[in-house]
Amino acid sequence: MARRFEYDRMTAVEFRERLEGLRMSWMTFARLFGHSPVKTELWHLGKEDIPIGVHVTLALMERCPDGKRIANEAAAEVLRADNAAPELGLYPYRGRPIGDEPF
Numbered sequence: 001m002a003r004r005f006e007y008d009r010m011t012a013v014e015f016r017e018r019l020e021g022l023r024m025s026w027m028t029f030a031r032l033f034g035h036s037p038v039k040t041e042l043w044h045l046g047k048e049d050i051p052i053g054v055h056v057t058l059a060l061m062e063r064c065p066d067g068k069r070i071a072n073e074a075a076a077e078v079l080r081a082d083n084a085a086p087e088l089g090l091y092p093y094r095g096r097p098i099g100d101e102p103f
Helices: 012-021 026-033 037-045 052-063 067-078
Strands: none
Touching (some): 012 052
């Protein structure tokens, strides 16, 4: 059975530019949306196709007032622990940025 839809794929350059426009690193994007840092870096470097959902996610953050803050808050609600910083305890990012950049 053929795929129903054909999509334009985002390029690595587009991915980098859109993240830059949001003042967000690829690592923060990975953390915020639960993507593998390894896979996200491959998208960033142009070594793997970028899933369609990434375009949708970026568009929502770009087009919605406070989209980046809302995404951070939603992720923080379910991000139970940071294994790289266990000293932060349970739900360590409620009320603060998950990545290195402010909302």
